[in-house]
Amino acid sequence: xxxxxxGSSTPRSASPERPLLAIDGLSAxxxxxxxxxxxxxxxxxxxxxxxxxxxxxxxxxxxxxxxxTTVRHAGTIHLEGIPLxxxxxxxxxxxxxxxxxxxxSIFRSLSVLENLTAVARAPRPGQPAWTPERVFEFFxxxxxxxxxLGTQLSGGEQQMLAIGRALVLNPRLLLLDEPLEGLxxxxxxxxxxxxxxxxxxEGLAAVIVEQHPQAILAISERALxxxxxxxxxxxxxxxxREDPARLASLIGLSGSxx
Amino acid sequence: MLLATDRSRERLIVGFLxxxxxxxxxxxxxxxxxxxxxxxxxxxxxxxxLVLGYAGIVSLGHAAFFGVxxxxxxxxxxxxxxxxLTGLAVGIVVAALAGLVCSLTILRGSDLTRIMVxxxxxxxxxxxANRFDAITGGADGLQGMSMGPLLGRFEFDLQxxxxxxxxxxxxxxxxxxxxxxxxxxxxATLLAVRDNPLRAAAVGIPVxxxxxxxxxxxxxxxxxxGALVAQTSGFVSLEVFSIERSADVxxxxxxxxxxxxxxxxLGAVAFKxxxxxxxxxxxxxxxxxxxxxxxxxxxxxRERILRxxxxx
Numbered sequence: 001x002x003x004x005x006x007g008s009s010t011p012r013s014a015s016p017e018r019p020l021l022a023i024d025g026l027s028a029x030x031x032x033x034x035x036x037x038x039x040x041x042x043x044x045x046x047x048x049x050x051x052x053x054x055x056x057x058x059x060x061x062x063x064x065x066x067x068x069t070t071v072r073h074a075g076t077i078h079l080e081g082i083p084l085x086x087x088x089x090x091x092x093x094x095x096x097x098x099x100x101x102x103x104x105s106i107f108r109s110l111s112v113l114e115n116l117t118a119v120a121r122a123p124r125p126g127q128p129a130w131t132p133e134r135v136f137e138f139f140x141x142x143x144x145x146x147x148x149l150g151t152q153l154s155g156g157e158q159q160m161l162a163i164g165r166a167l168v169l170n171p172r173l174l175l176l177d178e179p180l181e182g183l184x185x186x187x188x189x190x191x192x193x194x195x196x197x198x199x200x201x202e203g204l205a206a207v208i209v210e211q212h213p214q215a216i217l218a219i220s221e222r223a224l225x226x227x228x229x230x231x232x233x234x235x236x237x238x239x240x241r242e243d244p245a246r247l248a249s250l251i252g253l254s255g256s257x258x
Numbered sequence: 259m260l261l262a263t264d265r266s267r268e269r270l271i272v273g274f275l276x277x278x279x280x281x282x283x284x285x286x287x288x289x290x291x292x293x294x295x296x297x298x299x300x301x302x303x304x305x306x307x308l309v310l311g312y313a314g315i316v317s318l319g320h321a322a323f324f325g326v327x328x329x330x331x332x333x334x335x336x337x338x339x340x341x342x343l344t345g346l347a348v349g350i351v352v353a354a355l356a357g358l359v360c361s362l363t364i365l366r367g368s369d370l371t372r373i374m375v376x377x378x379x380x381x382x383x384x385x386x387a388n389r390f391d392a393i394t395g396g397a398d399g400l401q402g403m404s405m406g407p408l409l410g411r412f413e414f415d416l417q418x419x420x421x422x423x424x425x426x427x428x429x430x431x432x433x434x435x436x437x438x439x440x441x442x443x444x445x446a447t448l449l450a451v452r453d454n455p456l457r458a459a460a461v462g463i464p465v466x467x468x469x470x471x472x473x474x475x476x477x478x479x480x481x482x483x484g485a486l487v488a489q490t491s492g493f494v495s496l497e498v499f500s501i502e503r504s505a506d507v508x509x510x511x512x513x514x515x516x517x518x519x520x521x522x523x524l525g526a527v528a529f530k531x532x533x534x535x536x537x538x539x540x541x542x543x544x545x546x547x548x549x550x551x552x553x554x555x556x557x558x559x560r561e562r563i564l565r566x567x568x569x570x
Contacts, residue, residue: 067460093462105457109449109517118446119462169462 018081020045020205021066021173026075028065034073035061036229043173043222046203050216050237053226054252059209060102062226063177066207067099068092079173094121098171102178102209104162106150113146115161120168127170128202135164138194156187160194167198174198174206180215188215195219213251217241225250272520275527276430283422290418291490296530297425298487301432303510303522305479310508311516312440313472314452316369318504319376320480322360322383325498327353327481328488329387332400335489340406342414342424346485353481354474361470377501384499399495403488414489421490428486429523432479437519439475448472449517513555 021043029035036058043049051059064070066077068089077084084092093099107115116132123129136143139160145153153161159179166174179195180188196219199206210216217223217237225233225240233240233250240247279297283290302324309315327349334348363375387394394400405414412420439445450458451468459465488494497503506529514525532551536544 069456069460089456089459090462090464093460099460101457101460105454105461107446107450107453107458109453110446114443114446114449117443118450120443121462165461 019043020047020080021207022076022078023066024076026062026065026077027073028061028070028075029073030061030070032071034229035070036065036226039075039226039229039231041224041231041234043205043207046199046205047222048199048206048208048220048237049222049224050213050220050240051207051209051224051226052213052216052240052247052251053232055211057226058229059226060177061229063099063175063207063209066092066175067097093119093169093171096124096169096172098166098169098174100159100162100166100174100176100179102181104155104158106153106158106161106165108149108151110150111147112142112150112153112161115150115165116168119165121170123170124172127172130167130170132164132168135167138167138197139164154187156183156191159183159187159191163191163194163198172205174204176206176208178209178211180210180212192219213240213247217247227252268520272433272523275524276426279426280423283417283419287417287419290422292530292534294418294422294425294490295487296527297422297429298483298490299507299510299530300523300526301425301429301486302480302483302507303514303526304429304432304436305476305483305522306507306511307516307519307522308436308440308472308479309476311511311518311521312445312448312452313469313476315364315469315473316372317364317376318373318501318508319378319380320476320507321499321501321503322376322380323353323357323477323480324484324487324503324507325380325383325387326356326477327484328494328498329394329400329484330481331485332403332488332494333393335403335405336400340404341410342405342408342489345405345489346428346482349481349485349488350478351481353484354478356481357474357477358470360477361473364473365466365469377504380499380501380504384496387496387499394494394496397496399493400488401493403492403494405489405492414492418490425486425490428482432482433519433523436479440519444468444471452517509552513552 019042023039023041026039027034027037039062051062053059061070065072066084068087072085079095079097082095084095084097087095107118110118113132116135120132136146141157142160142164145157150158150161163179176195179191183191192215198204199219208216208220217240220237223233223235223237223240224231279293283293306317306320309317309320330352331345331349334345360379364372388396407413408420408424414420440448447463447468450463451465455465484498510525510529511522512525513528514523515521532548533544536547
């Protein structure tokens with residue numbers, strides 16, 4: 001099950017022949033620079049992938065390349081068989097990529113409600129529908145502030161809004177870039193529980209980038225570790241969860257892997 | 259977003275101004291043409307608000323669409339038929355088509371590029387209107403347009419009472435329409451694009467088509483404004499394409515507040531009223547006082563001068 005070969009699929013996937021997300025030989029960066037090189041991964045329907053690695057190894061670049069805000073030098077990205085790599089970003093979102101950016105990027109001129117209604121899309125057949133109202137049920141803190149400007153929110157609330165904004169696209173795949181960064185511990189727990197509910201109960205596939213791996217490994221089935229832009233581990237999250245020493249050596253957290 | 263009390267106060271003030279504007283032509287007929295013209299430029303400022311204030315498209319040549327609407331309505335009245343509403347529709351459609359063609363130029367490039375190409379388009383149109391003087395009248399202006407009765411019943415009187423009411427009704431309807439649009443999810447996407455186009459695209463907003471929509475809609479409204487001014491004054495000159503007209507409307511919008519649905523209208527009213535007042539006292543030097551007023555706005559902030567109710 002453990003493999004660092006790009007493009008290898010694991011038996012855990014619900015349909016290994018036709019994964020939800022398939023990335024092959026992906027090299028990308030900004031301008032002429034190459035930050036990630038020859039990255040491959042497979043993600044099945046409803047699976048959660050923990051994307052790990054030390055600072056500056058290309059985790060965010062990989063996320064941004066799936067979204068379409070970087071320069072792709074080589075490789076392919078398919079979502080449900082649709083080639084995403086040739087599409088402009090907004091068409092990728094329409095195809096089912098819900099992005100929660102690292103810096104949250106709430107639209108500051110819009111109210112909380114408008115941040116959601118501006119991007120909301122019709123639900124996909126056979127998938128529970130996310131509407132702005134359902135986001136408010138899911139995150140009651142946001143409901144209280146629905147008329148506030150996006151910038152009048154606390155960091156945790158902004159993160160909830162960024163997640164809500166990705167959910168109302170009714171995506172097939174959720175990309176969460178350091179969703180817990182810089183938040184108070186109590187908010188971290190609340191958000192982790194919410195993310196767990198979204199991926200477990202709603203069956204939404206997700207790729208989650210985190211600096212602090214244990215919290216995310218606990219709610220992930222799969223793990224991918226990058227080092228200097230290349231895949232150094234791809235396999236079950238449980239392997240890293242149960243082997244802190246290996247995790248520490250992979251992501252370079254000397255002795256503080258837990 | 260403004261609080262509900264702010265909104266009702268805004269609505270009260272704008273409603274009061276409209277009521278005043280509707281009444282003045284009938285009480286003081288000598289002011290009727292001034293009201294008609296102010297309503298026209300207010301609509302022009304509203305159109306720029308949509309383009310610049312909401313969609314964030316910097317334009318130094320918005321007069322292009324005002325001029326296209328003015329000439330389209332003027333030529334239509336002179337050569338085809340004199341009905342004002344049909345002429346208005348023609349002005350809107352022709353300006354919208356011009357906006358559609360020009361939208362291709364603003365989808366690429368940065369603010370600086372946009373300033374250049376919008377300026378270039380209005381310069382081009384200015385010289386085209388100048389060159390084809392057999393049709394447009396060239397530097398002498400387009401004359402000899404006679405307007406038919408509004409709705410077949412109300413004659414355009416020379417004093418300008420019917421034209422003023424007509425222009426005000428069109429402005430009012432346009433304001434309601436724009437307010438409806440900018441407060442809809444579609445309007446929210448325009449602000450999102452203005453805030454951060456790259457992010458907007460990545461969270462699923464089709465940026466290019468939203469920008470094109472705002473530009474074409476803005477061009478159509480500017481065309482309506484041009485048509486109104488042409489019809490109510492019975493005259494179109496090359497000045498409709500001038501840089502001064504583009505600059506003035508930009509000033510009006512800045513005075514009133516860009517990205518605020520009433521900003522264009524209030525700015526236009528402030529601009530025209532100040533112009534009228536100062537020019538009455540010192541006709542040669544009115545731009546000096548206008549400049550001073552703009553400096554005061556820049557230094558003190560518009561809030562404190564034009565929206566004093568936001569202070570308490």
